[in-house]
Amino acid sequence: MLTPRYSPAFDVTRVHALARALTSRGVEVEVLTQDARRTAAARFYSRGVGTRRYPVPLAHGTSLARELRYYGGRHAREFDVIHAHGAHPSLALMATRARPRALAFTPNAPIQGMLHHPYSPIIHAVIGYGGNVLCSAASECGLLCAAFPRAARQIWHVPPLTDIECIERAEPIARKSGIVLSVGRLAQVNRIDRVIASMAAMEPSYRLTVIGDGRARGKLVAHAVDLGVSDRVDFVGWVPTAAVYRWLRTATVFVALAEQEYTPVRIFEAVCAGTPVVASDIAVHREAASLIGAPAVRLVSTMGSPLEVADAIHAATGAIIPQSSRERLPGNSEMADRTLATYAAAMDARSRVDVARS
Amino acid sequence: MIPTLNEAPNLPYVLPRLPCGIHEVIVVDGGSTDGTVAVARTLRPDVRIVTQVGHGKGDAMALGFAACSGDIVVTLDADGSTDPAEIPRFVAALSNGADFVKGSRFAQGGGSSDITRLRRVGNRILSGLVNSFYGTSYSDLCYGYNAFWKRCLPYLRVDCRGFEVETLINVRIAKAGLVVHEVPSYERNRISGASNLHVMRDGIRVLTTIGAERMAAARPRSRLTGSLRRLLA
Numbered sequence: 238m239l240t241p242r243y244s245p246a247f248d249v250t251r252v253h254a255l256a257r258a259l260t261s262r263g264v265e266v267e268v269l270t271q272d273a274r275r276t277a278a279a280r281f282y283s284r285g286v287g288t289r290r291y292p293v294p295l296a297h298g299t300s301l302a303r304e305l306r307y308y309g310g311r312h313a314r315e316f317d318v319i320h321a322h323g324a325h326p327s328l329a330l331m332a333t334r335a336r337p338r339a340l341a342f343t344p345n346a347p348i349q350g351m352l353h354h355p356y357s358p359i360i361h362a363v364i365g366y367g368g369n370v371l372c373s374a375a376s377e378c379g380l381l382c383a384a385f386p387r388a389a390r391q392i393w394h395v396p397p398l399t400d401i402e403c404i405e406r407a408e409p410i411a412r413k414s415g416i417v418l419s420v421g422r423l424a425q426v427n428r429i430d431r432v433i434a435s436m437a438a439m440e441p442s443y444r445l446t447v448i449g450d451g452r453a454r455g456k457l458v459a460h461a462v463d464l465g466v467s468d469r470v471d472f473v474g475w476v477p478t479a480a481v482y483r484w485l486r487t488a489t490v491f492v493a494l495a496e497q498e499y500t501p502v503r504i505f506e507a508v509c510a511g512t513p514v515v516a517s518d519i520a521v522h523r524e525a526a527s528l529i530g531a532p533a534v535r536l537v538s539t540m541g542s543p544l545e546v547a548d549a550i551h552a553a554t555g556a557i558i559p560q561s562s563r564e565r566l567p568g569n570s571e572m573a574d575r576t577l578a579t580y581a582a583a584m585d586a587r588s589r590v591d592v593a594r595s
Numbered sequence: 596m597i598p599t600l601n602e603a604p605n606l607p608y609v610l611p612r613l614p615c616g617i618h619e620v621i622v623v624d625g626g627s628t629d630g631t632v633a634v635a636r637t638l639r640p641d642v643r644i645v646t647q648v649g650h651g652k653g654d655a656m657a658l659g660f661a662a663c664s665g666d667i668v669v670t671l672d673a674d675g676s677t678d679p680a681e682i683p684r685f686v687a688a689l690s691n692g693a694d695f696v697k698g699s700r701f702a703q704g705g706g707s708s709d710i711t712r713l714r715r716v717g718n719r720i721l722s723g724l725v726n727s728f729y730g731t732s733y734s735d736l737c738y739g740y741n742a743f744w745k746r747c748l749p750y751l752r753v754d755c756r757g758f759e760v761e762t763l764i765n766v767r768i769a770k771a772g773l774v775v776h777e778v779p780s781y782e783r784n785r786i787s788g789a790s791n792l793h794v795m796r797d798g799i800r801v802l803t804t805i806g807a808e809r810m811a812a813a814r815p816r817s818r819l820t821g822s823l824r825r826l827l828a
Contacts, residue, residue, distance in 0.1 A: 434771045437749040456813075463811050464771060465752060542694045542774040544746055 239309065239332055241325035243272040243290050250478065251398050251502075252322050256286040258398070258573040267316070269309060271302040278304055301327035313337040318580045321363075324356055333362040339583035340368030341576075343395075347497040348372065348380040364388045367590055369583045371576070373397040373500035376520035391586070395575040396567035397502035400482075404509040407482035415443040417550055418488035418512070420481060420503055421495065423451030423472075428494040428517065430457060434543035435550065436466040443550070445470045446488070448481060485510035490553045493522065494546065496539055501525035505566050508533050513553040515546065528565055532556040596663060598647075598655035600625040602673035603634045604787040609671065610638040612679040618665040622673075623647050623655040631673075651756030652739075653763070660748055669742040675786035676709055677740045684778050685742035693776035694747055695768050697733070698740030704779030705735075717798050721762070721805065728809055729769040733777070736762055737801060740780050747773060758797040759804040766808045 240252045256266040266286055271293040279290045291302035305328075313319060313335035321332040324346035332340060342363045344351050351360055360381070363370060369391050372378045378394045385392070417436070421427050429447060436445050447457070447470065454472065461467040476484075485491065491507035491514045498521040507514045508529055516522040518536040526534040533556070535549045597609065599622055613620065622635045625647040635642050645662050647655050660668065667689060671677050681698070688696040700707040701718075710718075714737075722736040739761045750771040751764050768775060 431772060434750075437771065438746055459813060460770075464750070543772055544694055544744070 238266060238268045239305075239319065239321040239328050240268060240270045241323045241328050243270040243275075253283065253286060254398050254400055254569070255573070255576065257284060258569050259576065260285050262573060262577065264577070269305055271300075271305050273300075299325065299327050301325075301331060306331050310335045317584060320576075320580070324351060324359070326355060326359055329359040330362055333366045333368070339580065339587045340366055341371060341579055341583055342368055343371045343373075344499065347499045348377045348384075349497055352380075352384050360385075364391055367391070367583070367586050369393055369579045369586075371395045371579055373502060374498075374521040374524055376524055377499055379520075390582075393575070393579045393582075395579065396572050397500045397505065398569055398572045399502060399505045399509055399566060400478075401509050401566070401568070403479070404482045404485065404506055407479065407486045407510070409486040410483055412487055415489040415554060416484075416487055417443055417445045418448070418484055418491050418507075419445065419493070420448040420484070420491075421493070423447070423449050423453045423457055425453055426496050428496055428539075429453070430460050431494050431543055431546055432492050433457060433461050433466065433470055434464060435546035436461075436469055437464050438544050438547040439550065441469065443469065443489075446484060447472045448474075448476055448484060450474050482506070482510065485512055488512045489555075490515055490550050492546070492550065493517065494537070494539075495519070498522065501528075504529070504534060508558055508562055509566060511558050513556040513558065515549040515553050529562045530565075533558045533562045596621045596623065596656070596659035596668060597671045597673045598623045598625065598652055598659060599627060599631050599635070599673040601627045601629045601631060601788065603627065603629040603631045605673055605675045605785070606631065606634050606638060608675040608786050609673055609679060610635065610642070613639075614680065614682050617682075619643055619663075621645060621659050621662050623659040623662075625650065625655055649756065651760075652758055653753055653755040653760035656760050657753040660751065660753060663745060663748075666745055667742060668745055668748070670739055672739055674788065674790070676782050676784065678781060678783065681740070681778075681780055682742070685740075688776045688778050689742060689744060691776070692774060694773040695743040695775045696741065697735065697765065697775060697777045698738050698780030699733075699735035699777040700738055700780060700782050701734040702777050702779040705781055706779075707782035709782050709784045711794075713794055717794070721798075721801055724802075724805055725762070725766060725769070728805070729766065731765075731769045731775070733765060733775075735777070736765055738780070738782070740782075743768075755804065757800055758792055759800040762801045762804050763808065766805060770808070770812055 238252055256268055259266050268288045271291045273293050275292045281288055291305040293300045293302040309331055318339045318341055319332050319337040320341040321329045322343045322345055324344050364385055371393050375394045378392050381392045382389045419429055419432050461470040485507050491512045493503055494517045501521050504514050504525045514534045516534055516536055517539045526536055535553050537545050537549045620639055620642045622642055623645045624632050632644050645658050647658055669682055685696045699705050718737050722733045725736055726733055750767055753760055755763050
């Protein structure tokens with residue numbers, strides 16, 4: 238597995254969880270990653286998963302560690318499948334150019350953006366090589382199939398991995414007020430400004446906790462000050478996944494108002510934690526809402542007013558997530574089985590290409 | 596909500612034309628000496644009088660908003676230039692999903708027999724400036740005939756004194772992302788008396804307000820923002 242970024246809490250990331258799930262099924266997994274904070278390469282085992290971590294000189298999104306490129310290129314054929322994660326262009330293209338036996342790619346980004354420069358070469362390269370593209374949402378698969386109708390067999394819907402056990406075990410944080418929680422990159426597309434604006438229409442007993450960081454942080458902080466709600470909005474930055482789970486268990490309502498999204502995993506995690514969700518009316522969220530049902534997920538229009546968001550938060554407060562909603566969430570075994578099926582299909586397709594060439 | 600300052604001759608053309616079924620009428624009086632309050636009480640015994648201690652339209656509106664107890668707030672001028680009979684049009688727009696409804700003299704069906712060419716040009720320039728900053732489509736920035744849900748009050752936070760209050764409100768609702776609809780409105784000549792509006796002075800105040808709000812959005816705690824705000828106070 239190739240993943241572009243390493244973090245100290247790597248062993249609770251989704252890539253690592255997927256690796257563990259596959260390892261438990263007897264698959265030998267090695268994770269290759271890179272880290273801008275390290276100066277030396279390292280190889281270690283973390284919860285049964287072998288990991289190679291290489292230093293990359295720049296934290297820039299497109300930088301690729303030289304040693305990672307060298308190792309991947311040299312040893313690609315030793316692996317049955319190379320599975321690249323993330324929209325990191327250099328990493329994904331390196332995976333295709335290494336001519337692996339079989340290739341799988343999980344974009345971890347909205348397909349709408351992946352179809353345009355500078356990401357479109359990745360999808361073309363993966364599909365052209367015969368690799369499989371794994372999407373977390375059926376609507377994302379639909380977009381990709383519409384763009385590549387002849388490659389429909391290479392586009393797979395694999396439900397996102399939700400660490401149900403970890404979430405249910407997480408200890409809620411003691412709090413005195415209603416917590417509205419937002420988790421995600423601080424970017425314009427995620428419309429955290431709407432959530433901040435809705436706080437002005439809510440009682441002072443509600444506080445907004447924003448987990449995440451990004452370029453829009455300064456503007457969002459200024460927006461909160463400008464609206465006079467900065468005393469009720471907390472920007473906590475990025476926190477480890479275990480802490481995110483604790484916040485999900487603590488929150489009164491989880492809010493996801495992004496205009497574009499590629500995965501419903503945050504909604505699944507919130508529902509797992511027993512927290513009702515207010516989400517924007519986009520395809521991925523509609524898909525999650527139809528799976529989980531009301532009152533767990535309420536949808537608001539993407540162009541609506543912050544008053545509409547405030548009303549939805551009020552309506553969602555105190556809603557009890559029925560057990561039937563949680564039972565409908567796809568389990569990790571289903572996710573692991575689907576992933577293995579995509580690997581098998583990629584290997585099968587690749588072997589036919591090799592036979593045809595020989 | 597009607598701010599007044601020596602509007603006794605004009606109130607007989609305003610208060611009786613209010614539609615039926617209004618929850619309350621608030622008159623914010625800025626110390627009139629011509630019997631405005633008595634006239635208001637005679638015309639409408641159920642009127643609520645709020646006495647303004649400070650000065651200026653902005654200050655009056657802030658007081659009036661704080662006193663409102665209904666679900667919908669409508670701001671009217673007391674000089675007879677705005678027609679209370681248009682209120683149902685505003686309320687209908689609110690019922691159709693708007694958070695804030697702006698009257699516009701330049702929307703199709705609107706008009707004005709009071710506006711001068713200089714004010715028209717100035718209004719256009721200032722509206723264009725706000726539209727370019729905030730992505731809005733205001734056609735009439737400096738018109739005080741508005742209606743909104745009372746829930747919008749936390750976004751208005753009126754903290755200015757003068758005629759720039761309408762611009763301030765329009766900019767703040769745009770920054771908050773509230774849904775704004777415009778409805779056509781006809782502005783008639785003032786019935787009697789002289790306006791307190793001074794074109795150049797108030798135009799500069801409006802421009803300064805736009806600048807201050809723009810700076811506040813970018814750097815809310817900067818010294819320049821504070822200076823602009825003190826200039827307006």
